[in-house]
Amino acid sequence: MKYTAQTIKYNIKNLLYIFPLAILPAFFLSLTLARADVISVAEKIRVGSFSNITFWELFQALTLFNFSSWETVVAGVLGVAALVVCGSLLMAFTDKHMRFGKRTFNGLFAKLNDNLLSTFGFTLLLLVLYEVWTLLLTVVLQLCFLLPQTAVYVVATVVVVVMHVALTYAISLIYLWLPCMQITGFHTFEALRYGFLLCEPIQGQLIWVQTLSMIVAEGAIVAATLLLPSVWVASMVVATLLYAFLILQFCVRMQIVYFDREQIERADLKKYYE
Numbered sequence: 001m002k003y004t005a006q007t008i009k010y011n012i013k014n015l016l017y018i019f020p021l022a023i024l025p026a027f028f029l030s031l032t033l034a035r036a037d038v039i040s041v042a043e044k045i046r047v048g049s050f051s052n053i054t055f056w057e058l059f060q061a062l063t064l065f066n067f068s069s070w071e072t073v074v075a076g077v078l079g080v081a082a083l084v085v086c087g088s089l090l091m092a093f094t095d096k097h098m099r100f101g102k103r104t105f106n107g108l109f110a111k112l113n114d115n116l117l118s119t120f121g122f123t124l125l126l127l128v129l130y131e132v133w134t135l136l137l138t139v140v141l142q143l144c145f146l147l148p149q150t151a152v153y154v155v156a157t158v159v160v161v162v163m164h165v166a167l168t169y170a171i172s173l174i175y176l177w178l179p180c181m182q183i184t185g186f187h188t189f190e191a192l193r194y195g196f197l198l199c200e201p202i203q204g205q206l207i208w209v210q211t212l213s214m215i216v217a218e219g220a221i222v223a224a225t226l227l228l229p230s231v232w233v234a235s236m237v238v239a240t241l242l243y244a245f246l247i248l249q250f251c252v253r254m255q256i257v258y259f260d261r262e263q264i265e266r267a268d269l270k271k272y273y274e
Helices: 002-013 015-030 035-046 053-062 070-100 106-142 149-175 179-186 186-226 233-261
Strands: none
Touching: 002 015, 002 149, 002 186, 002 233, 015 053, 015 070, 015 149, 015 233, 035 186, 053 106, 070 106, 070 186, 106 149, 106 179, 149 186, 179 186, 179 233
């Protein structure tokens, strides 16, 4: 819990510097939200009409991409591209700030060349991992919908929670891979192994914290979509802010965990640097 508290404190204190780096990818990702499918699935769950939930609309409601039109596909691609670039800059900014205590953007674009390839590979891996997880979750939930109605609610809830834990467990195995590649200069598999060794003692803590963050954010996005079904702009703004929150939480916490596990003194915590 201490890492989450430190992350929230860092994000609030440095919001004006880091929020612009998260808002662009968050905006594009909010455009990929399949609002019609989310509303349809939620309504069918509410009335207990599980057999009428199709595989495609359930997958659309869960996936990060929206394949209903070419515009949403383009928005998804732009979101991933923006996430790679902005994520690289965010990692560079937080590393510089925590290492030297300087909140400046000088030299960040030069650092972009060093961070871009590793951030692209890490982001692509997370994306593939999430989409495979979405496919598996959709299949398992479709099987759950074949059960008697009274059992579906309980079984499906347990499945969703367990699948989220499985996803965050998989992420925890590579959680410190990116900062290890960017900061230590280790080769790909050396950084993967070293990051795992650093993260292993706190793996359980990261799993439950990230699981809770994901479920709360997903629930908030669904709630905004359902409560504002006719106000597209308002639900998009809420989704954008939530995606930005998740991006900042994930990246900043990653750096905080790395600095703590490596026992590197954080210069940003020293008042004389401010």
